[in-house]
Amino acid sequence: MKKILFASLLLSINFFSFCQNKKPADIKPAVVKDTIPKYVKDKIIPDFKFLINVAKNNTSGKLDSSWFSKDNLPSNRPVVIIYFSPECSHCHHEMKELMKNIDSLKNAFFVMASYHPLDSIKGFETKYNTNSLQNFVIGRDTKYFLPVYYDIKFTPFMAVYDNQRNFVKAYDMGANMQELIKLINTKPIENLLDKKKKKKVVAK
Numbered sequence: 001m002k003k004i005l006f007a008s009l010l011l012s013i014n015f016f017s018f019c020q021n022k023k024p025a026d027i028k029p030a031v032v033k034d035t036i037p038k039y040v041k042d043k044i045i046p047d048f049k050f051l052i053n054v055a056k057n058n059t060s061g062k063l064d065s066s067w068f069s070k071d072n073l074p075s076n077r078p079v080v081i082i083y084f085s086p087e088c089s090h091c092h093h094e095m096k097e098l099m100k101n102i103d104s105l106k107n108a109f110f111v112m113a114s115y116h117p118l119d120s121i122k123g124f125e126t127k128y129n130t131n132s133l134q135n136f137v138i139g140r141d142t143k144y145f146l147p148v149y150y151d152i153k154f155t156p157f158m159a160v161y162d163n164q165r166n167f168v169k170a171y172d173m174g175a176n177m178q179e180l181i182k183l184i185n186t187k188p189i190e191n192l193l194d195k196k197k198k199k200k201v202v203a204k
Contacts, residue, residue: 163187
């Protein structure tokens, strides 16, 4: 019994010595996950590329693909990027609200995209007749870019950018229309500050 107690005491002393002699370098620091989304840190419209049409070439007989990217965006207009699903009831509700308020949203350019097949997306486009609108484009996010970049968990997701292409606000489950209208029709803070500066200069 004494031998067992003596052996236990030795083990305890050795373990305590090991803990005391362990260098800080041996202790791995805890990994801290960055909780700030990429789109908030970047603050600018990302480089996207969406498939908007596939048509048969009458001359070659091959299929021609049409794409829409960041470079195709009109200048000096607010931009609203929407990720949706043609099968999502909330997306249909949001689209109906957008169509109801389209006159108040005409200053913005809307880019809508989904990962669903293009035929399904085109059906959504036809249902809401967005082809007749100059400020709407709908396409397929073939590389699943938006859900990863914006860390999208629900649809519809909306990201609003001002006319200088700076990030303004994101909506995880669709936007309140009155708030969206106000955001789109409000000039960027930078422009307002510039005007105030000019007024002060004139006053002097």
